Amino acid sequence: MRFFYSFFLLAVTALVSAASIKQDMDLLKREIDAAAVFGQVEIVPVPLEGNLTKLEFTVDGNFEGTLIQTEDGGVEAFDAEGKPIDLDETVFDEFLENAPVSKRFYLAIIRIIGALLVRWGQRAWAFFACIGWNATLLNCADKFVTCASRGTAPWACASGLLCVGKAGKNCV
Secondary structure: OHHHHHHHHHHHHHHHHHHHHHHHHHHHHHHHHHHHHHOOEEEEEEEEHHHEEEEEEEEOOEEEEEEEEOOOOOEEEEEOOOOEEOOOHHHHHHHHHOOOHHHHHHHHHHHHHHHHHHHHHHHHHHHHHHHOOOHHHHHHHHHHHHHHHOOOOHHHOHHHHHHHHHHHOOOO
16 A cells, blocks of 8 residues: 555656746746737847847837847847846746736736847857748747756757748758
């Protein structure tokens, strides 16, 4: 009986821990999918001085926020009103609590892409610019996020590269 009880307890623990890891990735995918349902998301790259880039996020033609590449390889994020968005997850979660429901999904996309750019730096900016900021990156962002959570760079992410297809062929 003890063996059965121990085995049952271990099995339940394994299932619960596996479910919680997958839950984070599923949440990111749901956020991206939900944003696509709410409107047409478009990322417009704007060149800045010093070979830097600013990404403007619009949804159905309405400006929602920006990601700005900094000279030190960092990323600054701002919402539509110019308020800074902290890309740190815990601070961002508190920020979302005060945001209107309709804005939460759009801001989550900015944070997801911003987090990828922060983690992989200058090379990620060049890679994503090469594959295309709009349809390609938005459709495949969940693949790149999954790889990043495992420590794999976007340009080495097999599932992400398969997702982008021909667009990624010359970008690696």
